[in-house]
Structure formats: C-alpha cells, structure tokens
Amino acid sequence: MTDATIKHDRPNCIGCGACAAIAPDFWYMGEDGKSDIKEAKTTPEGWEELDIESKDFDLNKQAADACPVNVIHLVDKKTGQQII
Ligand code: SF4
Numbered sequence: 001m002t003d004a005t006i007k008h009d010r011p012n013c014i015g016c017g018a019c020a021a022i023a024p025d026f027w028y029m030g031e032d033g034k035s036d037i038k039e040a041k042t043t044p045e046g047w048e049e050l051d052i053e054s055k056d057f058d059l060n061k062q063a064a065d066a067c068p069v070n071v072i073h074l075v076d077k078k079t080g081q082q083i084i
C-alpha cells in the first residue's frame with residue numbers, strides 16, 4: 001500500500017461502469033456516460049487526477065485492474081513510478 005495519484009485517461013474511457021461499481025466512494029458515472037473521479041482536478045488534456053492515501057490504494061487498484069481499456073493509472077507519490 002502506498003500514497004498514490006490516480007490518473008484517469010478520461011477521453012479513452014468506454015463507460016463500462018466497472019470502476020464506479022467497485023469503488024463508488026471514488027468513482028461515479030458522468031452524464032456523458034464516462035466515469036469521473038470524485039473531487040478530481042482535470043488536466044488540459046481531459047485527464048482526471050486525484051491524490052489518495054495508502055488506505056485507499058487497494059480499492060482503487062482493484063478498479064484499475066478491472067478497467068477493460070486500461071485507462072486508470074496509479075502513480076507512486078514517493079517514487080513517481082507508474083504502478084499500473
Ligand atoms: S472501468 Fe475504465 S472504461 Fe470502465 S468506466 Fe471505469 S475508467 Fe471507464
């Protein structure tokens with residue numbers, strides 16, 4: 001478990017709903033059919049980013065693992081290494 005940043009390549013989300021089903025405290029489905037991270041900041045490219053604590057890592061890793069198009073990434077805050 002680690003402090004991490006979630007990075008969501010929202011433009012390439014296909015709206016399957018898996019992330020919102022697995023981690024509804026962090027993810028919800030937007031009105032355009034794609035998912036959103038709650039209280040995330042949005043980059044100019046349309047990606048969403050949110051810093052999370054280590055206690056919330058495993059749940060969001062499950063969401064990332066379940067994403068069929070691999071548009072959910074987790075980056076280790078300490079090392080900057082992309083975990084998924
Ligand atoms: S699991 Fe992936 S494709 Fe499905 S809604 Fe979430 S981010 Fe989009």
